[in-house]
Amino acid sequence: MISREEAVRTAESIAAVQEDDGGVPWPEGHVDAWNHVECLMAMTVAGLDGPVRRGYAWLERHQRPDGSWPMKLVGGVATEEGGESNHAAYVAVGVWHHHLVTGDRGFTERSWPMVKSALDYVVGLQTERGEIVWERDARGAASTYAxxxxxxxxxxxxxxGVLLGDLLGDPQPHWELAADRLAHVLAEHPEAFADKSRFSMDWYYPVLGGAVRGPQGAALIEREWSTFVVRGLGIRCVSDQPWVTGAETCELVLALDALGDAERAARLFADMQHLRHEDGSYWTGWQFANGRHFPHERSAYTAAAVVLAADALARLSPASGLFRDVAGTAASDPEVCGCADLPGDQPDTRAARRS
Structure with missing residues (x-):
């Protein structure tokens, strides 16, 4: 386990790369809303209020009238115009996380219109069966797959988002229904999604996002454990390459913690510490066949995942239970979630949310 001071130092490495306009970029130089929010969450845990507020102001400035954000921005200018559904949805996670840590109701109330617009954009991309397609393109056309x-x-x-609405006295029952339907599809209909199974994220994310928990979640994790986990190093990003990555490893730590598997969560977190740099930042990954960092970069989103995993394991902040506590109640019950009579098969980046 890293100490609180080491976690703060890691969050400060994120603040060090934050741009003047508030955006937190990838090493390549672009900003996307999902990774940006994750970085804000890590800095919130560390109490870096100024960078966090600049980051949320960046989100407010760049949100479009339909509730989405451009897929990529460089210097505040969109370089890829499509709007990803998961980018928009993660803003609600960030705002709820900020409220849990700080209790700043004024900030939460000011952020609520941004969250409402974003999640309404998201549910507008839900299919009849319940999956949510991944984007609208620059012309506004919805993708054909999820x-x-x-x-x-x-x-x-x-x-x-549902929790935020209830807190603020503005309930959004259509979001709750959308989440129930989505949870059912995630738990019971793998055919609804494009096949990206070589990516480790497609393995553990149903647990991490709360749609699959309990015995079903534990069985899901066991199914591909030997495929992706490299003892002593972390987990592979993709199944067919000798390459472990820090962000994916820490996300699996969060998923294991959510299942109550504290021992393996702690072991994996310790295993990936070989990626820590002396300044508190983290290398993105390690190519263990060649014995080299790959890519040769230290990424803010990796540092953010480390801080969130450390928080979950060591209970550093009031939001340490974020990934444990936000889960569906009807993922595998068609009658409860209203999915019993939905049609079966439908037509059908990086496959995962960092595409």
């Missing part, structure tokens, strides 16, 4: 990782993250976003 991604399992993205939808798993969306499920958490919808649950957090």
């Amino acid at each position: 991604l399992l990782t993205g939808c798993s993250s969306i499920h958490q976003g919808l649950r957090c």
